[in-house]
Amino acid sequence: MDFDYDLFVIGGGSGGVRAARIAAAEGKAKVALAEESRMGGTCVIRGCVPKKLMVFASEYPGLVDEAAAYGWEASAGAFDWPRFRGHLATELDRLEQVYRRNLERAGVTIFDQRATLADPHTVRLADGTARTAKHILIAAGGRPVRPSMPNAHLGMVSDDIFAMPSLPKSILIVGGGYIACEFACILNGLGVEVTQYYRGAQILRGFDDEARGLIAEMMRAQGIDLHLGTNLVEMAPAEGHPERQPTEFDAAMGMPASDSDAAGHAAPAAPRGAPSGPIWVKATNGSERVFDAVLFATGRAPNTPGLGLEDLGVRLGRNGQVVVDAYSQSSVPSIFAVGDVTDRINLTPVAIREGHAFADTIFGGRKTAVDHDLVPxxxxxxxxxxxxxxxxxxxxxxxxxxxxxxxxxxxxxxxxxxxxxxxxxxxxxxxxxxxxxxxxxxxxxxxxxxxxxxxxxxxxxxxxxxxxxxxxxxxxxxxxxxxxxxxxx
CATH class of the missing domain: 3.30.390.30 (FAD/NAD-linked reductase, C-terminal dimerisation domain)
Structure with a gap:
C-alpha cells in the first residue's frame, strides 16, 4: 500500500518535533506534523520557558534586599507586569518560529490544525481532508485540569497565568504539587498576596520528606500563607461582597458570568487568559475569604480525548494515557506515542529522548529504548x-x-x-x-x-x-x- 507519508506526527511539542526532525533529516523519511495550537507545545508556550522567565523576574526583589543589607543603596520599585508580559510574548513568538524553521529545514510538512485518527494509517485534519501514513506518532502532550466542583470555571489553570492582563492583588492557589508551589513562590516574589491550600499533610508529595518539609518552611518564611490539610469546598462570584473593594484587576478581568444555566448545568470554562474575579471561597477548615483570583494546580491529564484512539483499539490507561512498550509502540502496531500523552515521566527532556529513540528505532535502523531510570x-x-x-x-x-x-x-x-x-x-x-x-x-x-x-x-x-x-x-x-x-x- 502506498502512503502519503512515512510518518505523521500529531502534536508540535518537544517530543513530536524531535521525532519528526530526526525521522525526516536522518532517517530520510517523508514526514508530516499537525499542531492545533502553537508550535513548541506546553514547555515552550505554556510551561517551562515562560515559567522560568517568571522565576527570574520574581527573584529580583530578594536580590535588591540582599544588596541593601550588604551596603548598597538599592531599592525595588513596582513590578511592571504588562511590560514583562509583552517582552515574554515576543520571546515566545521567537522560539515558536525557531521550532517551525527547524521542522521546515528538515523537510517536514506542517499542518496548523487539529488532527484525529480515522483508522490505524489515516489521519483526518480539521479541514476535512485525510492523510495516510505508514506510522502515526501521538505526541499531543497533556493539559491542566480543574476539579469537579460547582463554579470551578471561575478559577484559572496554569495555562492562564501567562496571559493575565494585570497581576491580582491576592490569589488562592489550590494544590501542593510542583506547579502549585512554583507559582506560589513566583507570584509571591512579584508582590501578590499568596494563599495556598493543599489537602495533604505536606506539599510536594513524592519528593523526599525532609526536602519538602524545608521548602514548606521557607515558603512560609517568605510570606506565603500555606495551609496543609485544607481544601476548597465552595466558590462563587463575590460581586458586591461587603469585605471586598474593587481593584484594577477586577476591571481588567471583568466580572464573572452566571455560574449556571437555567437547567443548572455548570457554565463553560472562562476563556484562556481571562480569569474571573473577585471570588468568594470556603475551605474545609471553615474559613471564608475573597480573593482576586484562584489558581487550580490540581493535576494534569493526557490530551487523548477526541483523538479517536479508543475506536481503533488503542489501549488507554486509567488516566487516559496511551499505554506503550519500551519502544513507544501502542497496542495498535502502526501507532506510537511519546511524551506526556504516555504519562511515563512528564518532563520535556524525557519527551525529547523518547521522540529521538522512536525515530532511531523506526527510521534509523537502531532499536533504541529510553532509559527512564535515574532521571534528574x-x-x-x-x-x-x-x-x-x-x-x-x-x-x-x-x-x-x-x-x-x-x-x-x-x-x-x-x-x-x-x-x-x-x-x-x-x-x-x-x-x-x-x-x-x-x-x-x-x-x-x-x-x-x-x-x-x-x-x-x-x-x-x-x-x-x-x-x-x-x-x-x-x-x-x-x-x-x-x-x-x-x-x-
Missing part, C-alpha cells in the same frame, strides 16, 4: 529543589541504607542574618556503597543536580564522592564532605 529533575521553588534517584522513604523499603544529610545557613545570607537554609542529602546503599539518591534544597539546586546526576547515573559510590576534593567556599562542597551518616535503615 528540579522544582523551581525558592529555594529550588534538585533531585535524582530514590527518596529516603522509597529506598528504605527495598534496601539497607545509610543517610547522609546536612542543613545549614549558607554564608551569603547568614552574613546578613537572613533565615534561609539549604539542605544536602545522600541516600547510600549500605552493602554496595552506591549512591541511590541525592536531594538538594538550595539556590541553584537545578544546576547542581545536573552535575551530581552524571555521577549518580554512572553508579558513583559514597567513597567516589569522598575522594573528590571540595571547592571552598561553596555550599555544594557539602556533597563531598559529609563523612558520618545521620541514620541507617
Amino acid at each position: 529533575s528540579a522544582v523551581f521553588t525558592q529555594p529550588e529543589l534538585g533531585t535524582i534517584g530514590l527518596t529516603e522513604e522509597q529506598a528504605r523499603e527495598a534496601h539497607r541504607i545509610e543517610v547522609y544529610c546536612t542543613s545549614f545557613r549558607p554564608m551569603r545570607t547568614a552574613f546578613i542574618d537572613r533565615p534561609e537554609r539549604v539542605l544536602f542529602k545522600l541516600i547510600v546503599e549500605a552493602d554496595t556503597r552506591r549512591v541511590l539518591g541525592c536531594h538538594i534544597v538550595a539556590p541553584g539546586a537545578g544546576e547542581l543536580i545536573q552535575m551530581i546526576g552524571v555521577a549518580v547515573k554512572m553508579g558513583a559510590t559514597k567513597e567516589d564522592l569522598d575522594r573528590t576534593v571540595a571547592v571552598h567556599p561553596t555550599i555544594s562542597e557539602e556533597l563531598v564532605t559529609m563523612r558520618t551518616p545521620v541514620r541507617t535503615a
